[in-house]
Amino acid sequence: MMISALRGHVAAAMMLFGLMSSPVxxxxxxxxxxxxxxxxxxxxVALFQQESGHTVKVSLGSSGKFYSQIKGGVPFDVFLSADEAIPxxxxxxxxxxxxxxxxYAVGRLVLWSAQPGFVDAKGAVLYKGGYNKLAIADPRLAPYGMAARETLEKLTMWNAIQGKLVKGENITQTYQFIATENAELGFIALSQVMRDGQMTAGSWWLVPPELHKPIRQSAVLLSGAKDQSASRAFLMFLKSEKAAAVMRSFGYELP
Known part of the structure; x- marks a missing residue:
């Protein structure tokens, strides 16, 4: 009887420890x-959740819109911006x-078309014409849109091309304009068309970095973070070698 009772106490203690350790x-x-x-x-997120046990809920959008939402009190814990200025x-x-x-990463800008052979390796298609619409993300909201504008200004094309511009609210919408061929070509993030170090489709020109300011993507812990421990753990994970390998595979450079 004593052995049986002891086993019961041990089992109960183990169950209590499990309840305490896991959710807390x-x-x-x-x-x-x-x-x-x-x-x-x-x-x-998949790697981090597997390693840490923490969960990550992701909201996607333009950096400029997130700035307005955070200022307006929308509850986020961490912010991964496409630039340094907003953080x-x-x-x-x-x-x-x-x-x-x-x-956490340095982004690359690419001029991309869903049509194979449409964009040449030096971007001369911009001067040659033969297209009706050129898509960019809104420079007021999206750092990649600002990089696209800076590139076109360096090429002395910004003013001349205004009638052909289609502006996406963010870089995802810009990609969709081009992928559905509502715009024949446009400036997007290299990471949108690269997987495991290989371009996935279409034709492209990798924009030389000297044509725009560096796209230094910055992350920050927000002051109203509900779970600071888990949030800081995620930011630390972004600096790990595992995270770096993932980012490189999508075409990002490391700071």
Missing amino acids: CAGEVRAAVASNFSAPMERL KRLVQEGMAVGDSRLV
Whole structure:
């Protein structure tokens, strides 16, 4: 009887330990993520959840819109922007934690068409014409859109091409304009058309980085983060070698 009772106590203690350790340690991270990073984020979240036990809820959109939402009180824990400027501004305004800010990736801009052979390797198609619509993300909201504008300005084409521009609210909508051929070509993030180091479809020109300011994508912990421990753990994971390998496979460079 004593042995049986002892076993019962041990089993009860083990069950109690299991109940205490699992839910309490596992947290949830609410992440606002620039839409250019959607594909690598999917892989990174799966790896992070497997390693940490934490879960990550991802919202995708333009960096500029997320800035407005965060200022308006929409509850996020971490913000993965497509630039450095917005996270810095959030820190200055007391909306984000200064010591948490990090550059997690450097993005590349690509001129892309869904049509094979349409875009040449030097981007001369921009001058030759033969297209009715050129898609870019809205430069006021999306850093990749601003990089596209800077590129066109460097090429002294910005003013001349206004009648052909189609602007997406974010880089995902811009990609959709081109993929559905509502625009014959456009400027998007390399990560949208690269998987495991290979281009997936269409034709492209990889824009030389000297034609626009570096796209230094920055992440930050937001001041209102509900679970700071899990959120900081995710930001640390972004600096890991596993995360770096995923980002490289989508065409990102590392800071």
